[in-house]
Amino acid sequence: MKVQEIRELIKLVDQSGIEEFVFESAGSKLKMKKSTGTTTYAAAPEAPVAQPAPVQEAPKPAAPAIQDAPAPEAPKSAADDSNLHKITSPMVGTFYQSPSPDADVYVKPGDKINSDSIVCIVEAMKLFNEIEAEVDGEIVEILVKDGQLVEYGQPLFLVKPE
Structure with a gap:
């Protein structure tokens, strides 16, 4: 699959x-x-699936009665990402930029990619899953570090679509 x-x-x-x-x-x-x-x-x-423990959400603090100051703005990144496509992680796992430690990385900023280009690997449960770009364009930024744990839906790359 x-x-x-x-x-x-x-x-x-x-x-x-x-x-x-x-x-x-x-x-x-x-x-x-x-x-x-x-x-x-x-x-x-073909193995029993171990389910992770349910995530416990921290209780939310009560809203203040009066809000005098507006929320601070998030700092803007170097590239305006409103027109950029985000390649996200399809699963929880470990992000790898190359097929092996001594091999070249799949992509780096400035590389042109097409929709079936492999951009990274996410390892989950000892299975190495190749992640495809699913969009034609140019890699603008890599948002995670090699060997970093990633969550489902976490943005991995910013791509300028063609």
Whole structure:
């Protein structure tokens, strides 16, 4: 199953009223389960799936009665990212810029890419998943460091679409 197909399944389950979804095909099993407003994802080949503990949200402080000052503005990045495409992580895992420690990186800022270009690897549960760009354009910025843990939906790259 391709990463894009998994992304589409995640979106469909997330937008639906389904609480739990299991898909098995060709020796692989994909299980998605919603709990307390968050969705957890796990995939493993023919092995029991260990579900992470539910995420506990910290209690939100009460809103102040009077707000005198407006919230401070976030600092602007070097590139205005409103017209840039974000390549996001399709899963929780470890981000790698190259196929092996001694190999060249897949992409660097300024590189031209097409929609099926592999831009990085995200390792999850000892499986190395190649991440495709899904857009034609130019890499503007790499938002994470090699070996960094990434979350589902976390932006990895900014791309100037063509």
